[in-house]
Amino acid sequence: MVKKALWGLALFCSLVLLCFGAFLLYVTLTDYEPEPALPLTVINNASQKLTTGVPFTVTTFNIGYAGLDKDQDFFMDGGTRSRAASKEQTAKNLSKILSFLKREASSFYLLQEVDVDSSRSYHINQQAAMRQHLPDYGLVFAQNYLVSWVPVPVFDPMGSVNGGLVTLSKYQLKQSTRFSLYGKEDWPQQPFDLDRCIMENRIPLENGKELILVNLHLSAFDKGGKVRKQQLAFLKEFMQRHVQAGNYLILGGDWNHLIPGTAPKRFKAKESWPEWMQTIPSDFLPKGFTWVADGSVPTSRTLALPFKQGINFQSNIDGFLISSNVEVKRVYGHSLQFEYSDHNPVTAEFVLK
Structure with a gap:
């Protein structure tokens, strides 16, 4: 027996x-394996043209697939969950995010973690919602996460994922391209991980040059930051190439590194510096480039626990990097208290010299 x-x-x-x-x-x-350089479609491209000397605003916001609100934790950061609390809560978070975008009325939006059809966000098409609620903007989508099923956490798996980066623009875009970033995790993790990329948006100017507006979302949980080092090497080469061409550059998004010039210690927290948090290497910054961030308002919080002021570790990992021919007029973070995402947005006003 x-x-x-x-x-x-x-x-x-x-x-x-x-x-x-x-x-x-x-x-x-x-496994999703796009071409190293993939042309993207601009939906509802605007006719208005950007010119030098005229101020415009750019807002970057990782919306956390409208699922990582203040009451959520995340398994990769020490929590237990991977999905939004419910479809109703996801819809509520998305509605509030869209209201913020409409109210702020930035010239450009650089958005990360926007889901199209994912189990974690209850298959709500967030890109379609943006098109519906922000009809005055051109929209470009770049895929960076497409997996048929992510089997972790074991007892509440993330499931199918289809999401990426979205750029919204009130100005005419000449061309948008998805560029794959260097570096991948080892097998068997890689097929379940994001396929990191940048979205390059080319905005034509009256002087014959172009504004290169980049939407990015770098890796976070690569052990020792080995993948992130390769991604930064790609970006450095990318920036130097465009500077030599005489273009204007603004790179914005979720760097998943501490933005130089900001200090997490100004935000009270009981949690210590998280293992995944990396600093930008001192030799990364090309000559003439400047970091733009509002160090007085945190843009990210840890997700080991639901958000409580004074408990979670907070930092600035979202912001901009600009070339010397771009002038920053002001920069301000939006203190949304992580109500609808694990990130707070940040806006900067620029002028092209």
Whole structure:
């Protein structure tokens, strides 16, 4: 009887391993692998043209797929969850985010973690909602997460994921391109991870040059920051190439590094510096480039626990990097208290010299 039970257990375990192996093979074979440079479609492209000497605003905001509100935690940061609390809560968060975007009325928006059809956000098409509620903007989408099923956390898996970066523009975009970033996690983690990229948006100017507006979202949980080092190397080369061409550059988004010139210690917290938090290497910044951030308002919080002021570690990892021919007039963070996302947005006003 004991032998029969052991045989049954062994058979069951073998079947489980076989199924998991087949699933892993399927995910590996169907892994999203876009071209290194992929042209993107601009929907509802604006006719208004940007000119030098005229102020304009850019807001960057990681919306956390409208699922990482103040009451949420996240398994990769020490919590237990990976999905939004409910479809109703996701819809509420998204509605508040859209209201903020409409109220702020920035010239450009650089948005990260925007879902199109994902289990974690209850299959609400957030890109379509942006098109509906912000009809005066041109919209570009760049895929950076497309997986048929993410099986972790085990008891409440993230499930299917389809999301990416969105740029919204009140000005005419000449061309938008998705560029894959250097560096990937090791197998078998990679097929389940984001395919990191930048979105390059080219805005034509009256002087024959272009504003290169970049939307980015760098890696966060790569051990020791090895992938992030490769991504920064790509960006440095990218910036130097455009400077040599005489273009204007603004790079904005979620850097997942502490923005130079900001200090987390100004925000009271019981949690200590998180393991994933990296600093920007001193040799990264090309000559003439300047960091733009509002160090008085945190843009991110840790997700080991739901948000409580004075408990969670807060920092500035969202902001901008500009070339010497771009002048910053002002920069201000928006203290939304992480009500609808684990990030706070930040806005800067610029003028092209």
